[in-house]
Amino acid sequence: MIFVTLAALVVVLTCIGASFRRLYFATMPTALEPALLLKELTGEKGRARYGDVCAAIAQTADADWERDVVEALSMPPSVRAALINEQLSELDYRLQRWIRVPRVCASIASSAGFLLAAMALRLGLDGIEILGDADVGDMLNRAAVNALGIAALGMWGTVTCISIQMHARRAVKSRLQATDKWIERLESLTETRQAAKDP
Secondary structure, X not given: OHHHHHHHHHHHHHHHHHHHHHHHHHHOOOOOOHHHHHHHOOHHHHHHOHHHHXXXXXXOOOOHHHHHHHHHXXXXXXXXXXXXXXXXXXXXXXXXXXXXXXXXXXXXXXXXHHHHHHHHHHHHOOOHHHOOHHHHHHHHHHHHHHHHHHHHHHHHHXXXXXXXXXXXXXXXXXXXXXXXXXXXXXXXXHHHHHHHHOO
């Protein structure tokens, strides 16, 4: 009986772990947080920090996507839009990694929970035909409690995976909004700086 419970626990924890991996992809698709970059570039102080922010991005080891965005914005207007769209497509690809995993894991957790609960019930009632009437009730109660516990474990896994999926969706939406605002601000500052350099 303990083997069935452990099997259910392993399945549920694996599903939750995979769902958290999806949440990681949704919250950390790039090295730097665009909302923080936008904050650094806001207002006149942000305008003055433009060069420092770009230099910090260039020096950050894992900020390859951010560096590509800064580089794309420095290109001539004829190719700038295409390069920015390419970077936004890359970001979307990163944000969509494992997008279906929490939903699949929720289904696996619930199905495995019910399947293993049925198995636990079957194992718990094994040999009931040789018991007397006094012991049948106790066996039924123990088997039912074990089966319900395993089913509840599966449902906990299902609810947790769904909750993680909802958090991931909100994170993706927030990330895209912050990224759009950061790119708009960065583009505005880049154009202003380029215009000041032109005679």
